[in-house]
Amino acid sequence: MDGGNPLGEFLRARRETTDPARAGLPRSGRRRTPGLRREEVAQLSGVSTDYYARLEQGREQRPSAQVVHALARALGLDPEEAAHLHRLARTAHGPVRRGGTRVDPGLLRLVDGWLHTPALVLDRRLDVLAGNRLGRALFAAMLDRGETNLVRFTFLHPTARDLYPDWERVARSGLAALRANSGDLVDDPRLTDLVGELSPKSREFRELWARHDVRGKAHEAKSFTHHQVGALTLTYDSFTVDSATDQQLVVYQAEPGSTSEQALALLGTVAADLPASPVVPAGRV
Secondary structure, three states, X not given: OOOOOHHHHHHHHHHHOOOOOOOOOOOOOOOOXXXXXXXHHHHHHOOOHHXXXXXXXXXXXXXXXXXXXXXXXXXXXXXXXXXXXXXXXOOOOOOOOOOOOOOOHHHHHHHHOOOOOOEEEEEOOOEEEEEOHHHHHHOHHHHOOOOOEHHHHHHHOOHHHHHOOOHHHHHHHHHHHHHHXXXXXXXXXXXXXXXXXXXXXXXXXXXXXXXXXOOOOOEEEEEEEEOOOEEEEEEEEEEEOOOOOOEEEEEEEEOOOOHHHHHHHHHHHHHOOOOOOXXXXXXXX
C-alpha cells in the first residue's frame, strides 16, 4: 500500500495541509512549501528536526506514544486522525479481532427481517460481505455487475456517477473511511492489491488517496439516484460487529414522511422479489 512508509507518508500529508496560523505560528512572508516546515513540526512537538525527518523518511518507524501524542497535537489532528496516527505507529493497544468474510448467521437473520431499512455488512476494505433484501436492491447498480467493493465501484464504474449525484463527496468520504481502516491493515495484501489496481486506472483516486484524509463511517446523509425509484436521500449509521470487529453493519433510513421514505417503500416492493438469503453473491470479495 502506498510507498511502504505509511507513517511517514501520513505525517507528511498532514504537515503539508496544516495552516501555520492554526498551529500558532506567525506568518513570515511567502513560503516555498505548503503547510508547515519539518523544523516547525519538530519544534512544536518537542523533538529534534533530525528525528522528525527520520520519521517522515521511514528511517524511524516506532516513536513512543508520547511522541505520537505530541505530533498529533502539533499537527492539529482530530481524535480520529490521532487514533489513526497511533495505529500507524503501532502504539495503539488492543488487536482487531478478525472475522474474515464470514458473517454471523444470527446477524444475517436479523437484518433480513428489516423490511424498511437497507442494511449492509462491510469489512475494513469496504467490501460488501452481506446485505438484506433492501440493501441489495439499493446497491443493485453495483452488485448486479458482480462488483462488491464500494471504493472500486465508485472510481472505476461509470454507473457510480449516476447512482451518486454528489459523486465527489461520496468519493472523498469513501476514501477517508478506507484510510481510517488502513491503520489496522498496513500489511494487508488485499488492500495493497486494491490500491495498486485503482492507482493507475483513476487519476481522481490517486489525488484523493495522496491526501491521507481520515474519517471513519459513522453517521452521514447520502443522496442516491436509483434507476428504479428515482431520487432518495438516506441517512446511514455504522456499527461495529462485536463478534468480528473488522466488520461494520451499515444501516440506512429515510426521514419519516419524506419523499425518500416513499421511494424507499417503492424499492421495498422490488426487493421483495430478491432471494431470502442476505449473503451477497461471491464477486470480487
